[in-house]
Amino acid sequence: xxxxxxxxxxxxxxxxxxxxxxxxxxxxxxxxxxxxxxxxxxxxxxxxxxxxxxxxxxxxxxxxxxxxxxxxxxxxxxxxxxxxxxxxxxxxxxxxxxxxxxxxxxxxxxxxxxxxxxxxxxxxxxxxxxxxxxxxxxxxxxxxxxxxxxxxxxxxxxxxxxxxxxxxxxxxxxxxxxxxxxxxxxxxxxxxxxxxxxxxxxxxxxxxxxxxxxxxxxxxxxxxxxxxxxxxxxxxxxxxxxxxxxxxxxxxxxxxxxxxxxxxxxxxxxxxxxxxxxxxxxxxxxxxxxxxxxxxxxxxxxxxxxxxxxxxxxxxxxxxxxxxxxxxxxxxxxxxxxxxxxxxxxxxxxxxxxxxxxxxxxxxxxxxxxxxxxxxxxxxxxxxxxxxxxxxxxxxxxxxxxx
Amino acid sequence: xxxxxxxxxxxxxxxxxxxxxxxxxxxxxxxxxxxxxxxxxxxxxxxxxxxxxxxxxxxxxxxxxxxxxxxxxxxxxxxxxxxxxxxxxxxxxxxxxxxxxxxxxxxxxxxxxxxxxxxxxxxxxxxxxxxxxxxxxxxxxxxxxxxxxxxxxxxxxxxxxxxxxxxxxxxxxxxxxxxxxxxxxxxxxxxxxxxxxxxxxxxxxxxxxxxxxxxxxxxxxxxxxxxxxxxxxxxxxxxxxxxxxxxxxxxxxxxxxxxxxxxxxxx
Numbered sequence: 001x002x003x004x005x006x007x008x009x010x011x012x013x014x015x016x017x018x019x020x021x022x023x024x025x026x027x028x029x030x031x032x033x034x035x036x037x038x039x040x041x042x043x044x045x046x047x048x049x050x051x052x053x054x055x056x057x058x059x060x061x062x063x064x065x066x067x068x069x070x071x072x073x074x075x076x077x078x079x080x081x082x083x084x085x086x087x088x089x090x091x092x093x094x095x096x097x098x099x100x101x102x103x104x105x106x107x108x109x110x111x112x113x114x115x116x117x118x119x120x121x122x123x124x125x126x127x128x129x130x131x132x133x134x135x136x137x138x139x140x141x142x143x144x145x146x147x148x149x150x151x152x153x154x155x156x157x158x159x160x161x162x163x164x165x166x167x168x169x170x171x172x173x174x175x176x177x178x179x180x181x182x183x184x185x186x187x188x189x190x191x192x193x194x195x196x197x198x199x200x201x202x203x204x205x206x207x208x209x210x211x212x213x214x215x216x217x218x219x220x221x222x223x224x225x226x227x228x229x230x231x232x233x234x235x236x237x238x239x240x241x242x243x244x245x246x247x248x249x250x251x252x253x254x255x256x257x258x259x260x261x262x263x264x265x266x267x268x269x270x271x272x273x274x275x276x277x278x279x280x281x282x283x284x285x286x287x288x289x290x291x292x293x294x295x296x297x298x299x300x301x302x303x304x305x306x307x308x309x310x311x312x313x314x315x316x317x318x319x320x321x322x323x324x325x326x327x328x329x330x331x332x333x334x335x336x337x338x339x340x341x342x343x344x345x346x347x348x349x350x351x352x353x354x355x356x357x358x359x360x361x362x363x364x365x366x367x368x369x370x371x372x373x374x375x376x377x378x379x380x381x382x383x384x385x386x387x388x389x390x391x392x393x394x395x396x397x398x399x400x401x402x403x
Numbered sequence: 404x405x406x407x408x409x410x411x412x413x414x415x416x417x418x419x420x421x422x423x424x425x426x427x428x429x430x431x432x433x434x435x436x437x438x439x440x441x442x443x444x445x446x447x448x449x450x451x452x453x454x455x456x457x458x459x460x461x462x463x464x465x466x467x468x469x470x471x472x473x474x475x476x477x478x479x480x481x482x483x484x485x486x487x488x489x490x491x492x493x494x495x496x497x498x499x500x501x502x503x504x505x506x507x508x509x510x511x512x513x514x515x516x517x518x519x520x521x522x523x524x525x526x527x528x529x530x531x532x533x534x535x536x537x538x539x540x541x542x543x544x545x546x547x548x549x550x551x552x553x554x555x556x557x558x559x560x561x562x563x564x565x566x567x568x569x570x571x572x573x574x575x576x577x578x579x580x581x582x583x584x585x586x587x588x589x590x591x592x593x594x595x596x597x598x599x600x601x602x603x604x605x606x607x608x609x610x611x612x613x614x615x616x617x618x619x620x621x622x623x624x625x626x627x628x629x630x631x632x633x634x635x636x637x638x639x640x641x642x643x644x645x646x647x648x649x650x651x652x653x654x655x656x657x658x659x660x661x662x663x664x665x666x667x668x669x670x
Contacts (some may be wrong), residue, residue: 014537023535023536023538024506024534024535025461025533025535026462026533026556026580027535027555027556027557027558027561027580028556028558028559028560028580028584029560030561031562031565032560077539079472170472171458176459177459180459180460183461186584186587187462187583187584187585188584189583190560286507286510286511287505287506287510287533288459288507289459289461295507297507299481300508300511300512301457301507301508301511301512302457302458302507303458303507
């Protein structure tokens with residue numbers, strides 16, 4: 001890195017992070033994206049909109065989420081003091097709700113009566129169904145058939161919340177196919193429908209606005225670290241599927257040069273097996289779902305199937321800002337495989353009494369390796385992006401237990 | 404003059420409208436496509452749109468999604484599609500061929516390589532569904548230098564300002580998407596289409612093809628009264644799907660649908 005970029009200046013006016021990002025969609029959606037961008041740029045500096053957002057985060061989501069020092073786990077790992085940013089304690093059990101609160105406010109300002117969402121693990125679907133219930137909006141959630149099977153508890157939660165869950169049977173029947181189907185719905189119902197994208201991918205302005213809504217995580221963590229640890233952390237670790245919890249944690253720290261950052265992708269069976277979901281580790285730049293970013297694709301530019309024990313990380317792309325942060329060297333992107341994530345899931349549950357989501361367990365798995373390489377006076381923050389209740393059936397399956 | 408431009412000028416002289424069939428290349432296998440292209444020309448096609456299969460066809464409905472799946476299952480790559488056009492050109496030097504698809508396979512091949520390959524295969528135009536004019540500065544000059552037309556979509560939601568901009572980036576013709584939705588969706592409203600086509604004519608100086616929602620001879624005829632060309636895709640791909648098990652039946656089935664449309668348009 002020759003010169004430190006002005007991180008706040010990205011994306012540029014047309015939604016680019018260097019060569020990444022942009023707005024690659026069919027013509028029918030261009031007007032809707034223009035309208036959304038105009039509305040968002042107007043509202044984001046509107047004190048009333050910010051006040052409404054902050055109020056909901058405090059009183060409905062339960063923010064700020066604690067920054068918890070995992071003393072026993074830190075001691076066991078022997079090295080840095082490990083802190084957990086407790087997004088698992090948010091209403092609905094994950095960081096996803098920070099963003100759906102924000103986008104639902106946008107939908108209301110734009111007078112849309114119907115919202116749609118895609119979901120992988122179901123956390124974003126639940127968070128969308130939740131805000132839709134609260135605002136009395138019609139909600140349709142697209143979910144791959146494979147994910148419906150492995151996340152059936154969340155499917156039922158969405159139904160109880162009044163959302164309709166639409167099974168997606170095309171392609172690999174996971175998150176990417178759910179996103180294709182949500183785009184198809186949006187193009188058909190663009191006049192009355194707001195598409196709540198759950199991650200920092202998709203066409204501009206989504207990567208920007210989802211990042212802005214999720215940045216509450218990093219703003220709080222920065223303040224809490226200064227207060228509780230007396231200084232900034234030495235390292236941040238977060239899992240990366242599309243990358244919304246990671247960008248939310250990282251973004252407010254980007255200018256703090258002493259803070260190292262690690263985004264942890266899903267290595268599935270292992271990055272060298274080809275059966276994984278780690279485009280930043282083993283992919284190359286291409287265009288999918290409206291933006292240019294690192295992708296998992298074959299030599300002909302066809303998107304290939306991903307593999308991860310965690311439905312929320314099972315995605316062949318990644319948010320364009322992560323691709324840029326990788327290329328400029330600001331964030332290190334590493335990977336943890338299924339076995340490492342499961343081991344971390346079990347360990348945190350037993351040692352700290354906190355059951356993490358399998359997605360977050362990937363971040364924990366890397367923290368397990370990183371902490372022992374650091375000094376006892378150093379601090380490491382792991383984003384505990386969600387709780388693990390939804391994954392109990394998956395883990396029970398692996399353990400050979402049937403209910 | 405490009406083949407596409409020459410085609411529209413000739414049609415204009417003859418007082419006819421362009422019939423523009425779309426099929427996905429390599430569906431259901433790689434041997435079927437070129438014979439079907441020749442059959443479509445014999446049945447009255449003026450321009451052929453050849454779909455490049457993609458794993459994630461976000462703008463397409465179930466009919467063309469399944470066509471992509473069959474073509475990819477058969478191993479069809481962008482290289483194969485270009486090879487099909489080369490083969491088609493051995494017997495047909497006049498009918499314009501447009502490749503239609505998504506950006507990523509082209510990115511994977513590289514713009515420069517792809518543009519060269521289009522020229523040597525005899526491809527006349529390229530339509531990349533997820534490449535709007537805002538993102539195409541790198542692409543337009545490469546195609547323009549080589550005389551390959553870059554065709555863009557105009558939608559019911561496109562503002563007048565964008566139509567002007569699209570008109571400047573595009574050449575060959577404009578593809579007006581007749582409805583909000585994916586390919587093969589509900590029926591179009593001819594009066595609405597007529598009004599929009601009129602608006603587009605006043606803002607851009609290119610022939611206008613209309614597609615999405617054209618199912619049969621009656622809708623092809625109605626659209627041909629207001630537009631310069633009629634694009635028909637899912638109705639043909641349905642015939643391919645229905646005959647995927649007996650590929651000899653594909654060309655006659657596709658030709659029958661097209662021939663009906665042709666005669667209705669020429670009435």
